Amino acid sequence: MSVEKSFLQKVLHREKEKLDNLSVIGGFNRFIKNHLSTILPSDLVEEAENYPLFSKSEKIRFLQEIENAISALQKNNATAPQRSRASISQKKPLNLETPVRYLKGVGPALERKLNKLNIKTLEDLIYFFPRTYRDRGHPTTIDTLKEGMLQTVEGKVISVRRRNIRRGTLLKITIGDDTGLADLLCFNQDYLSRILRPGTRILVTGRFRRSSVSGRMETSNFEYEPASRVKKENFEKIVPVYSLTKGLSQKKIRSLVEYALQNYLPSLEETLPEETVQRLNLLPKRKAIYLLHNPGEENIEELLQRRSRAHLTLIFEEFILFALSLKLRKSMLQKLRVAPCPSGSRLVKEFTAKLPFKLTGAQSRVFEEISRDLESGFIMNRLIQGDVGSGKTLVAILSALKVIDSGQQVALMVPTEILAEQHYHRYRDILEELGLKVALIKGGNSKQKAELLSQIAQGKINLIIGTHALLEEKVQFANLGLVIVDEQHRFGVMQRARLKEKAHVPHTLVMTATPIPRTLALTLYGDLDVSVVDEKPVGRKGVETLFFPIKERFKAYNRVRSRIEEGEQAYVVCPAIEESEEEISNVQEIAEMLREKWFKGLRIAIIHGRLPSKEKEEIMASFEKRAIDVLVSTSVIEVGIDVPNATCMVIENAERFGLAQLHQLRGRIGRGSVRGLCILLANPTTEEARQRMKIMTSTEDGFRIAEEDLRLRGPGEFYGVRQHGVPEFYLADPFEDWPLLEKAHQEAEAILTKDPELRNYQNLRREMERKFGKYLDLGEVS
Ligand SMILES: Nc1ncnc2c1ncn2[C@@H]1O[C@H](COP(=O)(O)OP(=O)(O)OP(=O)(O)O)[C@@H](O)[C@H]1O
Numbered sequence: 001m002s003v004e005k006s007f008l009q010k011v012l013h014r015e016k017e018k019l020d021n022l023s024v025i026g027g028f029n030r031f032i033k034n035h036l037s038t039i040l041p042s043d044l045v046e047e048a049e050n051y052p053l054f055s056k057s058e059k060i061r062f063l064q065e066i067e068n069a070i071s072a073l074q075k076n077n078a079t080a081p082q083r084s085r086a087s088i089s090q091k092k093p094l095n096l097e098t099p100v101r102y103l104k105g106v107g108p109a110l111e112r113k114l115n116k117l118n119i120k121t122l123e124d125l126i127y128f129f130p131r132t133y134r135d136r137g138h139p140t141t142i143d144t145l146k147e148g149m150l151q152t153v154e155g156k157v158i159s160v161r162r163r164n165i166r167r168g169t170l171l172k173i174t175i176g177d178d179t180g181l182a183d184l185l186c187f188n189q190d191y192l193s194r195i196l197r198p199g200t201r202i203l204v205t206g207r208f209r210r211s212s213v214s215g216r217m218e219t220s221n222f223e224y225e226p227a228s229r230v231k232k233e234n235f236e237k238i239v240p241v242y243s244l245t246k247g248l249s250q251k252k253i254r255s256l257v258e259y260a261l262q263n264y265l266p267s268l269e270e271t272l273p274e275e276t277v278q279r280l281n282l283l284p285k286r287k288a289i290y291l292l293h294n295p296g297e298e299n300i301e302e303l304l305q306r307r308s309r310a311h312l313t314l315i316f317e318e319f320i321l322f323a324l325s326l327k328l329r330k331s332m333l334q335k336l337r338v339a340p341c342p343s344g345s346r347l348v349k350e351f352t353a354k355l356p357f358k359l360t361g362a363q364s365r366v367f368e369e370i371s372r373d374l375e376s377g378f379i380m381n382r383l384i385q386g387d388v389g390s391g392k393t394l395v396a397i398l399s400a401l402k403v404i405d406s407g408q409q410v411a412l413m414v415p416t417e418i419l420a421e422q423h424y425h426r427y428r429d430i431l432e433e434l435g436l437k438v439a440l441i442k443g444g445n446s447k448q449k450a451e452l453l454s455q456i457a458q459g460k461i462n463l464i465i466g467t468h469a470l471l472e473e474k475v476q477f478a479n480l481g482l483v484i485v486d487e488q489h490r491f492g493v494m495q496r497a498r499l500k501e502k503a504h505v506p507h508t509l510v511m512t513a514t515p516i517p518r519t520l521a522l523t524l525y526g527d528l529d530v531s532v533v534d535e536k537p538v539g540r541k542g543v544e545t546l547f548f549p550i551k552e553r554f555k556a557y558n559r560v561r562s563r564i565e566e567g568e569q570a571y572v573v574c575p576a577i578e579e580s581e582e583e584i585s586n587v588q589e590i591a592e593m594l595r596e597k598w599f600k601g602l603r604i605a606i607i608h609g610r611l612p613s614k615e616k617e618e619i620m621a622s623f624e625k626r627a628i629d630v631l632v633s634t635s636v637i638e639v640g641i642d643v644p645n646a647t648c649m650v651i652e653n654a655e656r657f658g659l660a661q662l663h664q665l666r667g668r669i670g671r672g673s674v675r676g677l678c679i680l681l682a683n684p685t686t687e688e689a690r691q692r693m694k695i696m697t698s699t700e701d702g703f704r705i706a707e708e709d710l711r712l713r714g715p716g717e718f719y720g721v722r723q724h725g726v727p728e729f730y731l732a733d734p735f736e737d738w739p740l741l742e743k744a745h746q747e748a749e750a751i752l753t754k755d756p757e758l759r760n761y762q763n764l765r766r767e768m769e770r771k772f773g774k775y776l777d778l779g780e781v782s
Helices: 004-021 029-034 044-052 056-075 085-089 108-116 124-126 250-267 272-277 285-293 301-304 307-337 346-352 361-375 393-403 419-432 446-458 493-503 517-523 549-563 587-600 613-624 659-666 687-698 702-713 715-720 738-754 763-777
Strands: 132-135 150-164 169-178 182-186 203-207 217-219 222-226 238-241 382-385 409-415 438-441 463-467 480-486 508-512 528-535 543-549 569-571 604-607 630-633 645-652 676-682
Touching: 004 528, 044 361, 056 463, 085 446, 108 382, 124 250, 124 604, 132 301, 150 182, 203 217, 217 630, 217 702, 238 250, 238 393, 238 702, 285 307, 301 446, 307 738, 346 419, 361 393, 361 508, 361 528, 382 393, 393 480, 419 438, 438 446, 438 715, 517 645, 543 549, 543 687, 549 569, 549 587, 549 645, 549 676, 569 587, 587 604, 587 630, 659 676, 659 687, 676 687, 687 702
Parallel strands: 182 217, 382 508, 382 528, 409 463, 409 480, 438 463, 480 508, 543 676, 569 630, 569 645, 604 630, 645 676
Antiparallel strands: 132 238, 150 169, 150 203, 169 182, 203 222
């Protein structure tokens, strides 16, 4: 332990001894301020600085906190930063990456709280923008206070009364001005009596109501500032409101941000070219950041809707940095040379000859685009977009064959294990007939898996199928030529970047079934070329979709039963696996009900994500072999499952699913030549849920459904990608801010056309590398 720490411990013990003998220790707070401010949580120090006297119980609490802080210091001795006054006063030059703990007044406890808000560095703090803003009005007089409105009054504390109440104490602080009196009610905040002493002038902001007892205006939810600290001309009418976490006050976070701005903002470099800022009517970055934290008299409406110039400036900057990184990544990828695949492919020819159908026009066109890429001698990075059941996977398999034909391996990664199984079983036989070897890699560590891995490493396996966990697995490929990712938005540019690190930059083909507006595609796939499979195989009869209220369940199941009796199969989808507190259908109960009531005598099985893989695999295999009539399932079957004889689906509590999910689920049926039947059983209680049912029964068009979903729920919800694949922006939201994203892409394009390496845009380049440099890392080039 350092000298300073052991000294502190000694002092601590001495103070404790004194405490036992004295009811008031003179200078206790001064001691804290002078000796402990660098190791105590800053809120405690602040408290100590504010209050001249402590009660015995408060002292005990303080000493306890001191002890905690010292033992934390001891524990972290090896790694704890030197936070002595000296080290702070030396003022290490701050930079954006400086951890917040180096800021004055940030102790371990406060650091933890800040970390909870994702504030780890100075940059995080500066970019920790207010959640909203509050217009607290110009200070007014007590007689003009209106009930329920957020207002500020300036007054003098007249009296402070304390009362014990059932759950603690109530302080009633009466303030007054020339026009009347008002009361501040403070529950369990005794310490305020030491600060708000009679005679103190304060500014109080709160919502007041008239007391039926005293007839005076009163408030229990308020903020105050000593009037002496706020000069009238400096009074901030609009104040920022930050997100908080337990034990962190608005006051505290405001003062931290303020400190960070004062000390760091002046040295922050502008990123955007001056000319761009002017032309697009943006603000200098420093000014924008400052204004978001200190909006002054800015238009509150614009602020609340994130439409102020300051907002637009910073959103634009985040977008342009991201757009530049994607475009640079793309151009770097495009320059990477690989051995071209020969034109024409025996495997592709033989495989297509075995198919019982002809490729659709769209499939042929997309496969041609892919073939051109593969034959070009440059790396392919392409996205195949197409509605459910449009035949994307088939195109992907053709592409795989072409690459395998040139002597390389292919990995196919899908979002769920069930789907990996399905692809494996579907394509294994036909590919083995062509003399190829296919492996399915699952989690776990079996002997069989070890054997497969070794064969993969020796290049004996041509096609490797697995979930996205293939990325985590220690799979060593002998010569991986193509990675196919069936991503369903679970796989963004970040993961693709990681894939490249692992896989020596092979060709990448991404498949997605959700229609994406162009701008969003730019965000997620700006580094990819896009092909669209915009046609479904001929002969598809589509799906009839009906809606029944839950009380008419019997009607729904009767209709399905008669179809099963004709030899078709059905899915029943429930939102839950087992009984829970919520009253929603669950797989267990519904299966039991079907067995006993509506589907007596039919072969019913259950499948959900919590079953062991082996069991899931067996159930899906029996379902495909028609040994099961009805599969009662959770939404695990949502993606990719393809059993053409399964033509019916009942979705229990359909109101629980979003439109995109309902569309995906329904996409599982109507994949053969028989018209599908999808029944939505629901008790929609909201207008939005009713709308969803209506849309589902009126259209099968994925693009229309996407549009409607966007309209109903807002884009973030619909794509459900916030957690997947979309980079973290501080302010920008690619879903909400499409127009700006598009503008940023155009601007990035223009800049790169003029200056492909950003030689004359050093600040822009540096900032882009700092933020999105990981996308520019292409890993090892083979
Ligand atoms: N040209 C075609 N003609 C007839 N059937 C086809 C054609 N192409 C594919 N299919 C069949 O249609 C079904 C769906 O094809 P595939 O799985 O490739 O579609 P997908 O677009 O990947 O589907 P999803 O997005 O729903 O997973 C499969 O049973 C497949 O064999």
